[in-house]
Amino acid sequence: MFACLKGKRHQNNQTIFRKNGGALLEELVAFCDGRSNPIRHFSAEELLRATNYYANNQIIVQDAGYLLYEGSLKERPIFVKQYVTNFPGPWSEHFAYRDIVIGLQMSAHKNVLKVIGCCLETQKPSVVYEFTGKQILSQRIFATNVESVLPLKCRLRIAVDLANAVTYLHTAFSRPVVHRDIKCSNILLDHNNVPKLIDFGLCISIPQGQSHVEDAVLGRMGYSAPEYTVSGYLTEKADVYSFGILLLELLSGRRPTDVIMVHNVLHDDDQHRVEIFSKVVDPRISIEEEQLQDLATLFARCTCDDGVKRPAMIEVAKELKRILQSCL
Incomplete structure (x- = not known):
């Protein structure tokens, strides 16, 4: 060494x-x-x-x-x-x-x-x-000046890129690696608004031949999957849950504490999810009804309380790419 x-x-x-x-x-x-x-x-x-x-x-x-x-x-x-x-x-x-x-x-x-x-x-x-530039994703989506507002296409591109990065983390190594600290404050944007993950300190690999790993509960509360918070039980689906919360944060422009409150309301009212979601999305961005429905559905799937029912990150990345293409 x-x-x-x-x-x-x-x-x-x-x-x-x-x-x-x-x-x-x-x-x-x-x-x-x-x-x-x-x-x-x-x-x-x-x-x-x-x-x-x-x-x-x-x-x-x-x-x-x-x-x-x-x-x-x-x-x-x-x-x-x-x-x-x-x-x-x-x-x-x-x-x-x-x-x-x-x-x-x-x-x-x-x-x-x-x-x-x-x-x-x-x-x-x-x-x-x-060095890639000093913009932090969390600061950009909370920006109040009109010039700094990220349009929907840009936000979706960021979401697709991040989903691809997490997919790579889950699939590229001999053992799947769970990030367990996916959040907007851990992401920089370069001058072209390309996102860069900057922290892997809480990552943990799933042992060879095992489907999960158990560990101390770490990371920001509210972003953590329910099964992990309760039992320390970790699979790649824990990152899918965290990514769902990040997606809502990215689309709404709301701060994490507000996002968690919105998340709870959305899951408590399945019948009116799309209507509620439409009121949550950042009013400064333009979004069509079909895109709204697709994103609301994807968010609900990612943040399902039952980890088995959540999609894999590669599925999330593909769906986000499809939604992005509908904007082009």
């Missing part, structure tokens, strides 16, 4: 480097079935200078477990993710390693923020990403 981490290390950081390097290697071996990928190593000093010593005005995303900073390295714009060192829970040590490992494997996908390298000299590793 150390041989594939390129870069010099300050003598005082050797102990931390060895600890983080060993843990990262374990994650790589576990996730990649014994194969590991080279990753560039940056020194702690390099990232301090790149982010102006982690200045507050450089923060782009502030999440419960990490801060994402804008920076510049050798005149090249970058992002640097710094994990919160006092995040509670015995499992928190593994978030950073898992994020780096799965982020590396997912970096080839156009809707994932590409990992450039990492720093293992800090108490928790830091991750360095390509």
Whole structure:
């Protein structure tokens, strides 16, 4: 592992480097079935200078477990993710390693923020990403100025891209990987409004030959599937549920707390679902009746309380693509 981490290390950081390097290697071996990928190593000093010593005005995303900073390295714009060192829970040590490992494997996908390298000299590793632009999806859909309003076609393209990325996570590896933290604040938009997933810290793989995995309940409440919230029981269908909530958030332009309330009303009144859904959709976007019905139906299927009845993410992606094509 150390041989594939390129870069010099300050003598005082050797102990931390060895600890983080060993843990990262374990994650790589576990996730990649014994194969590991080279990753560039940056020194702690390099990232301090790149982010102006982690200045507050450089923060782009502030999440419960990490801060994402804008920076510049050798005149090249970058992002640097710094994990919160006092995040509670015995499992928190593994978030950073898992994020780096799965982020590396997912970096080839156009809707994932590409990992450039990492720093293992800090108490928790830091991750360095390509720079794609500073727009956060959650901020764009909540924007009040007319110029920033995303039209329906753009929102559907974003939904299709994200559905494809989650489908890739579920199907591209030897074992399915469940994201379990799909939300608008974990997504950046580039200058063409192409979405980029930026966090894989809570991902968990389903063991070989098993249909599910059980784990501690993590992630934002309201986005989590009922069966996971109650029992810690996880399948890929948990991500489908979270994606359904994100889709409603994307189409309504409402904040998460409002979206959860709307979700409850929609499920309590099946007979008037389309009518209620029409009142929920962002009034600033134009949508036809057939598209409204199709999206209301898809949302209901994704967020069904019975996980078995939810569609697979590949089905969700195909249906969203069909609805998008009806707009073109």
